Amino acid sequence: MGVSKKQTSVSRSTTEAEVISLAHSLFLEGLPAMSMWEQLLGRKVVLKVREDNQATIRVVKNGYSPKLRHIQRTHKVNLGSICEIFEKEACEISYVATDEQAADIFTKCLEPIKWDNALELLGMSPHSHCGKAPP
Structure with missing residues (x-):
């Protein structure tokens, strides 16, 4: 995915910055691209996200982090909705070195x-x- 967006407030950690970036690219490009490819190909496609921050992967899979509970308010990012996408949609997140x-x-x-x-x-x-x- 190739979306670039200035973050709305300062991130306090690498994990926070990665989660915010993932949310923006997922909702602005990843999911719309999935829909487009499914229409063009006439079949389901899988969106594979490769993440090099293991803490980010854990937070996304859990859908919650006590240390990141503020991002809904400061960045308008909902961890639960990101988690739900990876649970219900044909989306996968995995670690890459x-x-x-x-x-x-x-x-x-x-x-x-x-x-x-x-x-x-x-x-x-x-x-x-x-x-x-x-x-």
């Missing part, structure tokens, strides 16, 4: 040494390989 997280290239300032790997995760060739035969 940070080194294999393709989305990081869009959200983080990567060190130069990690840039080539990030491009390869997206199926792109690093600039130094452009126009050359693959090794």
Whole structure:
């Protein structure tokens, strides 16, 4: 999913920021894209979310976190509704190692040494390989 949105208030933790980002991308792009693909293909499709923060996965699966009970008020994000989507819809959330997280290239300032790997995760060739035969 490729949605970008400025958060409405400061997040107090990485988990909080990840949950808010997940909610926005899920409701603004993921679910509408699922509906579109189901219409086009004439069959059910599965939305697979790959998350590199294990605490975020636990919070989403539980549908509640005492430490994040404020996000409904501060960010307008309902953990229960996110949990319900993953329980009832054809949506899956699973862990992916940070080194294999393709989305990081869009959200983080990567060190130069990690840039080539990030491009390869997206199926792109690093600039130094452009126009050359693959090794």
